[in-house]
Amino acid sequence: xxxxxxAPFADRIRQELNPPQAEAALYTGGPLxxxxxxxxxxxxxxxxxxxxxxxxxxxxxxxxxxVTFTNKAAGEMKDRVAGLVGGSPRGLWIxxxxxxxxRILRTDGKAIGLDxxxxxxxxxxxxxxxxxxxxxxxxxxQEAKPNSILNxxxxxxxxxxxxxxxxxxxxxxxxxxxxxxxRRYQDTLRVNKALDFDDLxxxxxxxxxxxxxxxxxxxxxxxxxxxxxxxxxxxxxxxxLRELRRDCPHxxxxxDDDQSIYKxxxxxLRNILEFQDQYPNAKIVRLxxxxxxxxxxxxxxxxxxxxxxxxxxxxxxxxxxxxxxIGVIRLPDDSAEAYWVCDEIQRxxxxxxxxxxxxxVFYRTNAQSRQFEEECIRRGVPYNIVSGLAFYERMEIKDAxxxxxxxxxxxxxxxxxxxxxxxxxxxxAVTVSKLIDYADRSKKNILRAAWDTASDRxxxxxxxxxxxxxxxxxxxxxxxxxxxxxxxxELFNELLNRSGYRAYWEAESDPQSDARxxxxxxxxxxxxxxxxxxxxxxxxxxxxxxxxxxxxxxxxTLVSDQDSVNENEDKVSFMTIHAxxxxxxxxxxxxxxxEQLFPHQRSLxxxxxxxxxxxLCYVGVTRAxxxxxxxxxxxxxxxxxxxxxxxxxxxxxIPSRYREELSWRGADHLKHPYPTDNFTIxxxxxxxxxxxxxxxxxxxxxxxxFGVVLGVEGEGGKARITVDFQNVGQKILIQEYxxxxxx
DNA sequence: CCTCAAAACATTTTT
DNA sequence: TGTTTTGAGG
Numbered sequence: 001x002x003x004x005x006x007a008p009f010a011d012r013i014r015q016e017l018n019p020p021q022a023e024a025a026l027y028t029g030g031p032l033x034x035x036x037x038x039x040x041x042x043x044x045x046x047x048x049x050x051x052x053x054x055x056x057x058x059x060x061x062x063x064x065x066x067v068t069f070t071n072k073a074a075g076e077m078k079d080r081v082a083g084l085v086g087g088s089p090r091g092l093w094i095x096x097x098x099x100x101x102x103r104i105l106r107t108d109g110k111a112i113g114l115d116x117x118x119x120x121x122x123x124x125x126x127x128x129x130x131x132x133x134x135x136x137x138x139x140x141x142q143e144a145k146p147n148s149i150l151n152x153x154x155x156x157x158x159x160x161x162x163x164x165x166x167x168x169x170x171x172x173x174x175x176x177x178x179x180x181x182x183r184r185y186q187d188t189l190r191v192n193k194a195l196d197f198d199d200l201x202x203x204x205x206x207x208x209x210x211x212x213x214x215x216x217x218x219x220x221x222x223x224x225x226x227x228x229x230x231x232x233x234x235x236x237x238x239x240x241l242r243e244l245r246r247d248c249p250h251x252x253x254x255x256d257d258d259q260s261i262y263k264x265x266x267x268x269l270r271n272i273l274e275f276q277d278q279y280p281n282a283k284i285v286r287l288x289x290x291x292x293x294x295x296x297x298x299x300x301x302x303x304x305x306x307x308x309x310x311x312x313x314x315x316x317x318x319x320x321x322x323x324x325x326i327g328v329i330r331l332p333d334d335s336a337e338a339y340w341v342c343d344e345i346q347r348x349x350x351x352x353x354x355x356x357x358x359x360x361v362f363y364r365t366n367a368q369s370r371q372f373e374e375e376c377i378r379r380g381v382p383y384n385i386v387s388g389l390a391f392y393e394r395m396e397i398k399d400a401x402x403x404x405x406x407x408x409x410x411x412x413x414x415x416x417x418x419x420x421x422x423x424x425x426x427x428x429a430v431t432v433s434k435l436i437d438y439a440d441r442s443k444k445n446i447l448r449a450a451w452d453t454a455s456d457r458x459x460x461x462x463x464x465x466x467x468x469x470x471x472x473x474x475x476x477x478x479x480x481x482x483x484x485x486x487x488x489x490e491l492f493n494e495l496l497n498r499s500g501y502r503a504y505w506e507a508e509s510d511p512q513s514d515a516r517x518x519x520x521x522x523x524x525x526x527x528x529x530x531x532x533x534x535x536x537x538x539x540x541x542x543x544x545x546x547x548x549x550x551x552x553x554x555x556x557t558l559v560s561d562q563d564s565v566n567e568n569e570d571k572v573s574f575m576t577i578h579a580x581x582x583x584x585x586x587x588x589x590x591x592x593x594x595e596q597l598f599p600h601q602r603s604l605x606x607x608x609x610x611x612x613x614x615x616l617c618y619v620g621v622t623r624a625x626x627x628x629x630x631x632x633x634x635x636x637x638x639x640x641x642x643x644x645x646x647x648x649x650x651x652x653x654i655p656s657r658y659r660e661e662l663s664w665r666g667a668d669h670l671k672h673p674y675p676t677d678n679f680t681i682x683x684x685x686x687x688x689x690x691x692x693x694x695x696x697x698x699x700x701x702x703x704x705x706f707g708v709v710l711g712v713e714g715e716g717g718k719a720r721i722t723v724d725f726q727n728v729g730q731k732i733l734i735q736e737y738x739x740x741x742x743x
Numbered sequence: 744c745c746t747c748a749a750a751a752c753a754t755t756t757t758t
Numbered sequence: 759t760g761t762t763t764t765g766a767g768g
Contacts, residue, residue: 070757098758123756141763145752197758232757265756365754367760387756428744558758578755600754616755639753640759 009055013048017041024252024285025049028057031279033230033272034254037316038301038622039292039584042254046226047077049252051084053224054092061089065222065244068096069229071559073582077228093222097237099558101200104207104218111211114195114203117550119409120557121189121196124398126150128414129192133184144177152178153185157198158234158266160205162186193411201236208243215243223250230255230275234266242278249279257312258305261578261616263608273312290316292584292625294323300628300658301621307653308611325660327629328651332664334592334636338371340664341589341631342379345572348587356382360573360585362620364598368591369574376572384566386575392556396505396516397523401556403495407476408550410447420450423504425468434461435469447473475499483545488552489528491545496520527552577620588624590617593632594645617650693721699740707731 013022021041024034025048036042050066053059068074074094082088106116130150134141156166163183170179189196195203208215222244230253245251253275260269276282290298298318331337345359361372369385376383391397399422402415421427438459439449451473453459453466475498483491496502505513530552592598603609621628632647697709707725714720719735
């Protein structure tokens, strides 16, 4: 277990990390707060720290828990730790809060009365539950929007208020409504054997609080806990950590109070601001050296965020060069904005040898993406809209998963209602309500009740409806009976074929439904991939297909594998600023920098909300490595109407010495406004082509086109290559900048 | 029970 | 302007 023979990992840490980073990675004297500025290498610190703990400190990987918010972050962390210690350590837990909680609850949830086969409800499952409950309570959706009720419930949960407490605290009519829905919503989840995202956390905390023995087990196991993005933790997450680390606070949290942008989702900035109060002997380490952006960008960001009060305080600096000023441009309207941005991207792409993947466009609201998408299509600029709708959010995928969930958990009414009439089985809302009543009366799970309607007169359903229900339920009975002999993919296929779901899309003949069928195949593909992975890891242990399916479903709900930025594709990225967090790009456009839009009008009343908008802006600005543009328009089409707009206050908060006002002279490319762009292309911008060239090679250049190599002087990246281009004649190019492609 | 057209509505969304 | 919810009519 102990690797005493090899050189201490600590030596490597002192060599490869800067002093504050090393201090953070090596400190084991108690609670530790690492304030990690944007681009300061926090993941590096966490991964080196994990490696240090298991390599030098005699800890088994089993004793270390690392918690992140996203699966992407967890995956990246796993990979990097594996890279450091040579192979992924067995027993090391790196995962999201939710996946860790779900694992705890599936193992030990029985102690507080949870079924280990519980289903996890995502946002849309929650919403359908709320809608149903509102109907049952006789609350019209005009009285209160289902969405705001759900938000209120979720916020109550993140304050750890169960229905009773919430009801006692309800102060106004709306909260009374919420309280009624909340109670019934929670009952429904229990009947359905379902937990929503918030429940995963709350129930875990409850389990650890109520069960001494189980708590001790986890405490003994997790001797070191590391938490990433601590500024985004909410109350239950804080409590969970506290329960896990109650007696022996080897806890290390990493975060940046200036990058907290999820307060509206329950994140509680106090967790990080008051860490020292909660752990009086906590040590604080600040990581202030930024390795990402130019001096201008860092200074601008620092000045801007300085307008916020209530910060822990941190001064970023960088060793990089000053860089170009931030380009600010005012445009007549939103379509001109899209025109100008795409035009500028094309210009830089051809004149600066930047790849399309070097560009990103950030906006405040998703609705703004359309203009850019259209402009890109018009010009043939390759683009990718990040986080449009995730694969797992697509209708056909949700349907297929609902079938699967119902197979695993026959009590899951939300899934039942979703698919019972897809394809159409003449089982409308009224008929289904009757079945639900019958299930309640006879205390049967919903699938069992559906099956029994055929033989039980007590259901009060028409013969036709009873037959339809029975036939529907029989598909699941059949699949269950064959689960032992089928692979996961076969089982899934069987389910979708027998239920008629696949035929339902095959019957449609438009190209849309073909795409849907492909998505379904993709899902089944993923399932069989999942099965292969499990079988490889678990060895020869026989695993029942139903259990396998359960694992796959969990993966599908908890891992919303959104099509994120694919670094292999050479495309411009478009995304909301929220989605940009954690990413970086050489050249960034922040568009729609206008009052009412950014800061958004809904945040103007509350000073705290305004500060969050400013942090959001800070996050956006600090994504840029080399060049940043801010654009705003005189009038913008919003909800179909033209609205006049003023420049965002955030622009003014950047001192003018860091800005350069650009001017727009119309959509004529001959009168194009040329900004001063003497930014050099840093090494990291260059995709180093490892090809070497020699005389006679046929090559292609992005702007000069096709040509023949006449001669090469020097070697490697600095080699000077003389090329005779078909259209522009002879040119001498430096290999590392030219990005020549052999033809 | 289903369909389609009018009406209402419109931040951000790691799990 | 696009999307989602509603209610009237088939």
